[in-house]
Amino acid sequence: MKKVRYMIGAAGALVLTPALGTLTPAAHAATGQSAARQSDKTVSPNQSSTSPAVSRCGFLSNRSAHSGQGADKFQGFAYFSNPTGQCVDYTRGILYHTQTGLEMRTRLYRNGKQVYQGYVHGGANPLHTKFASQPRVVADQACEALVYSTDTARVAFGPVCENIPG
Numbered sequence: 001m002k003k004v005r006y007m008i009g010a011a012g013a014l015v016l017t018p019a020l021g022t023l024t025p026a027a028h029a030a031t032g033q034s035a036a037r038q039s040d041k042t043v044s045p046n047q048s049s050t051s052p053a054v055s056r057c058g059f060l061s062n063r064s065a066h067s068g069q070g071a072d073k074f075q076g077f078a079y080f081s082n083p084t085g086q087c088v089d090y091t092r093g094i095l096y097h098t099q100t101g102l103e104m105r106t107r108l109y110r111n112g113k114q115v116y117q118g119y120v121h122g123g124a125n126p127l128h129t130k131f132a133s134q135p136r137v138v139a140d141q142a143c144e145a146l147v148y149s150t151d152t153a154r155v156a157f158g159p160v161c162e163n164i165p166g
Contacts, residue, residue, distance in 0.1 A: 057087035057136050063162035071097040074157035076144035078164060086110075086140050086164045093131040093144045095157060098124040102146045102156055104131035108139035115139055119152060140164050 057080065066075040077092040093104040108116035115137060122131040131146075145159035 057081040057089035061165075063142075063164065065160035065162050067158050067160050072157070074146055074160065076142075076158065076160040076162065078142035078162040080142075080164050086138055086166050088135055088137055088139050088142050088164060090132060090134040090136075091142055091144055093122070093146065093158075095122070095129040095131075095146060096127070097129070098126060099129050099156075100124060101149050102129065102131075103149050103152065104133065105145045105147050105152065105155075105159075106133045106135060107143045107145075107159075108135060108137050109141040109143070110139045119147070121149070122146075140166055 060081050062077055062079045064075055064077045066073055068074055073096040075094045075096075077094075079089050079091070081087045081089060088108055091104075091106045095102070103119045103121055106116070106118050106120075107114055116135050116139065118133050118135055120131055120133045122129045124130075131144075141161055141163050143159045143161040145155045146157040148154050148156055
């Protein structure tokens with residue numbers, strides 16, 4: 001059995017996985033995600049060829065923004081790997097009450113041009129409705145909005161946008 005090597009660098013703790021020959025942020029390793037899931041590509045039919053999906057970004061930083069207050073608060077998060085060129089690994093959204101019939105629309109922009117758009121259904125518990133997408137696209141701004149499943153052109157909450165530092 002091969003040894004797993006640990007390296008500490010300027011970007012934080014990284015795990016070298018010899019079988020895959022790749023570097024993985026320690027935060028990903030700690031989540032227990034399988035290596036197969038981390039290497040899946042996410043490609044949207046609405047995605048521009050100017051910003052191709054990558055097999056993985058990792059995440060080292062995140063930004064958040066919100067709209068509304070109290071139970072009507074919607075908070076969006078963008079998780080990105082700045083050292084790999086503003087690669088947005090995934091986005092999350094939390095609505096601070098339970099509501100069905102919504103999807104989170106994620107739009108990513110690079111230099112003011114939309115390079116990705118995707119929709120995901122959420123999951124509800126008694127207190128929140130949560131959404132997550134994994135675009136893995138190079139972008140300098142991420143925007144999330146909750147739209148109605150029956151009419152995705154109609155925004156229910158948001159949008160909220162996070163600037164990705166470059």
